[in-house]
Amino acid sequence: MERACAAAAPPAPEARMWRGKGRALLAFGLGVAFEALAWWLLRWRRRRLGTSSSPVREVLFFPSRVTCVEGLLAEEEAAAARRAPCACPLPHGESALSRLLARVLSARRSLDLCLFAFSSPQLRRAVVLLHRRGVRVRVVTDADYMALRGSQIGPLRMAGIQVRHDQETGYMHHKFAIIDKKMLITGSLNWTTQAIQNNRENLLIVEDRDCVNIFVAEFEKIWENYNPVNYIFFPQKEKQVLKKNKT
Structure with missing residues (x-):
């Protein structure tokens, strides 16, 4: 019974803090990844259309x-x-x-x-x-x-x-x-x-x-x-x- 109550207890404040930081880092990483993907797709499209990345x-x-x-x-x-x-x-x-x-x-x-x-x-x-x-x-x-x-x-x-x-x-x-x-x-x-x-x-x-x-x-x-x-x-x-x- 004591073990069940201990398992149901809320996580400590320090654990919640690290969990929140983990989510923030994951969101930041996904944002960087999507930005890099968009940049790569733009360059690929320009190469396919025969256009340079900067005007002549x-x-x-x-x-x-x-x-x-x-x-x-x-x-x-x-x-x-x-x-x-x-x-x-x-x-x-x-x-x-x-x-x-x-x-x-x-x-x-x-x-x-x-x-x-x-x-x-x-x-x-x-x-x-x-x-x-x-x-x-x-x-x-x-x-x-x-x-x-x-x-x-x-x-x-x-x-x-x-x-x-x-x-x-x-x-x-x-x-x-x-x-x-x-x-x-x-x-x-x-x-x-x-x-x-x-x-x-x-x-x-x-x-x-x-x-x-x-x-x-x-x-x-x-x-x-x-x-x-x-x-x-x-x-x-x-x-x-x-x-x-x-x-």
Whole structure:
């Protein structure tokens, strides 16, 4: 009987205190575990969607030192060749041009280019490579400069890439690119060999939603304004065909 009463007696205050601390430590541990799990799931989701843990903030200055960029521009099916050492005499390593190419080639869904002048063979190869991979590429350029010797606009069109140009008295003087509608590349640099190798130029590369959306809206406005349906030099019959194809 005495033993039964002793067993039914309430626990001592010290035991209750330690039991309460145990529960608090358990709750704290579970909270830390859930927080760590949420952090891991967020990182996993970002990796799966192809997004980095922090937004891109990068500035490139030109002229760029000359380096070999063949490893970046190799076709996907030439992966083995890309891993092999390049035999060209150009120095290897990172440069402003190689970093720009890497950013451009990171496009997975869309690439919108609004460029005054485009004559760089390396950048043209990167744009065509994206087009072959299924990335939607659109190019807006200046009517006068796209016809100059060395312009890459003709080869882009021959590759099947959509190109539109102005028909205004002033220049289409923009110099920006939008990657997947989330990354902006803008600055003083024309995509020309002269600018890349000889000029003092700059590029700002950012992932900032508000800033990118402003440039997206500007590109879409220009793209529609430069619709071939609105070109004044097309005969009326050809304009009707363009309107019909558009619808």
